[in-house]
Structure formats: structure tokens, C-alpha cells
Amino acid sequence: MEKLKKEIPFIIISLLPFIYLAFIWNNLPDEIPMHWNGSGEIDDWGKKIEIIFPLLLISGIGYFTFLIIPSLDPKGNLDKMGNKLHNLRYIISVFLTLLALFIVYSIQMKNSNPKMIFVIIGLLFTFLGNYFKTIKPNYFIGIRTPWTLENEEVWKKTHILGGKLWFVGGLLMALTFVLPNNVQFYTFMGITAVISIVPIVYSYLKFKKIKKPNHF
Template sequence: MEKFKKEIPFLAIALIPFVYLIYIWNRLPEKVPMHWNGAGEIDRYGDKKELVAVLLMLVGINYFVFLLIPYVDPKQKLQNMGNKLNIMRMILTLFMSALALFILYSVEQKNSNPGFVFVIIGLLFAFLGNYFKTIKPNYFIGIKTPWTLENEEVWKKTHELGGKLWFVGGLLMALTFVLPNNIQFYTFMGITAVITIIPIVYSYRIFNKIKNQ
């Protein structure tokens, strides 16, 4: 019973987009916008029932993954994070629900500002980067390369660098909303590539350095 009480805040936040979808369901036409290009223009329509799948992928998967991973983590390292894991889970649930609500609102209004999506995702990257140094080696959360999973020191150093990159990169992503629509997407993808590739390469180099020592 105590565990269920602790789940109530997470479940309540995760259900908000589903409640909103029920609220607007009858106002939606059978065919609704399902995708926008980088300029914010609709380039695909689909059945409104697809929105249920969108919410399940964004909010549902996030909720159930974080619910289950502490119990299936073979090294039980996530349990050692204590309340920090719950804080991370709460923030991620809030971000995913906010993103889902924005998508539903955009579908209802047939209008989307891609800059707002980049702000949400950028702030999420910045938040995760801030928490990287507290994440213990595991198979579910963090920069999981063969080299970080092989050596705890490599994991630690990679996440120290990766955390700084993700924090700064996330803030830069959020700032792309001031750019013209036609270059927002490419700037966002460029930042994403940089903060993803550098930690992977760094983990390989630091692993070889430690191995040679």
C-alpha cells in the first residue's frame, strides 16, 4: 500500500495528457495533423486514434520503464541513488507530459511552433546533464558504451564530461527558439550530434589510456 501511495504523483502526472485527449476527442476531426517539418508546416495527416499511440510512447513507456528498472537492474546500482532517482523520474515524467500536452494542443489548433519543442527537449538535456555525475554504472540510464560499462572509472569520467556537455548543449538547444524556423532544426541536430559523439569517443580513449597503464 505504501508503494502505491508513492506512485500516485507519478501516475497522476502521466495521466494528464490522456485526460486532455479525452476532453478534446469529440472536437477533433477523424484526420488530424501527425507530423510537422522543421519550418512548422504540416506534412502528414493521420487517424486521430494514432494520438493514443503517441501518448503511450511518450508518457506510458517513460512511466513503466522507470517503474520497472530498479527491479531488473542486475547490479542494483540504481537503488543506491536513493531519492535522486525519484527526483529524476519526476522531472522526466513532467517533461514528457508537457511535451505530450503541447503535441495534443498543436494537433487541436493545427499549428505548431517547433521552437517550443526544442525548448522542452533542450531543458530536458540540461537537466539530465546536471544529474549525470550522480548516476551509478547501470544498463538503463546514462552514456552506455562498451567501455563505460566495462570500467567504473571510465563511466565516472565520461559522465563528468558528458554531464557538462549535455548541460551546456541543452541550454543552447533551448535558445534555438530565437532562430528562424528554417535553421532551428539543423542547429538542434548539430548540437545533438556534438554532445552525443564526443562522450562516446572520449569513453573509448579514456578506456584505452587506463588499460595501457
């Protein structure tokens, strides 16, 4: 019963997009916009029933991932994070729900501002980066390279660096709101590449340095 009580807030958060969708369902036309280009113009249409699947996918990632993976972690390090894992789950659930709500709102208004999607994702990167240094070595969450999983010191130092990069990179992503649509997209992708690739390379170099035998 206690475990169920802890799940109730996450269930409510995950259901919010569906509650909103149910509220506006009868007002939606049978054919709705399903995709927008980089300029915010509709370039694909579909049946309104089709919107349910992407919402299930987004909400499912937000809810079931953190519900299941702690029990699958062979070393139990995720459970050792305690409230930090709980707070991290809240952050990801809230941001994924905001993304789903924005999608439903865009369909309702037949208008989408792609800038807002980048802002939401950027802020999510920022909050995740702030939690990187607290993540214990595991096979499911964090910068999981062969070298971070092999050595705890490499894991720790890589996540300290990665956390800083994701925090700053996320803020820069959010600030791309002021750029023209096409420029914003390429800037966003460039920042994503940097904060993704640099920690991977760093973990490899740090691992090689630690494992390199000392010669006297």
C-alpha cells in the same frame, strides 16, 4: 500500499495528456493533423483515434521505464541512488508529459510551432546533464559504452564530462528558439551530435589510458 502511494504522482503525471485529450475529444474533427514540416506547416493528416498510440508511447516511456529497470539492474546500483533516482524520474516524466501535451494542443489548434519542441527537449537535456554525475554504473541509464561499463573510473569521469556537455548543450538547444526554423533544426542536430559523440570517444580514450601498462 506504501509503494502504491509513491506511484500515484507518476500515474497522474502520465495520465494528464489523456485527460486533456478526453476533455477536447468531442470538439476534434474526425480527421486531424498528424505531422508538421520544419516550417510548422501540416503535411500529413489522419484519423483522430491515431493520436492515442503516440501518447501511449510517450507516456509509457516516462512511466514504465523507471518502474521496471531498477528491478532488472543486476548490481542494484540504481536503487542505491535513492532520492536522486526518484527526482530524475520526476524530471523525465514531467518533460515527456509536457511534450505529449504540446502535441495534443498542436492538434487541437491545427498549428504547431516546431521551435517549442526543441526548447522542451533542450531543457530536458539540461536537467539530465545536471544529474549525470550522480548516476551509478548500470546497464540502463547514462552513457553506456563498453568502456564505461567495464571500468567504474571511466564511467565516473565520462559522466562528469557528459553532464557538463549535456547541461550547456541543452541550454544552447533551448536558445535556438530565436533562429529561423530550418537553421534551428540543423543547429539542434549539430549540438545533439556533439554531446552524444564526444562522451563516447572520451570514454574510449580514457579507458585506453587507464588500461595502458606502465613501462619503467
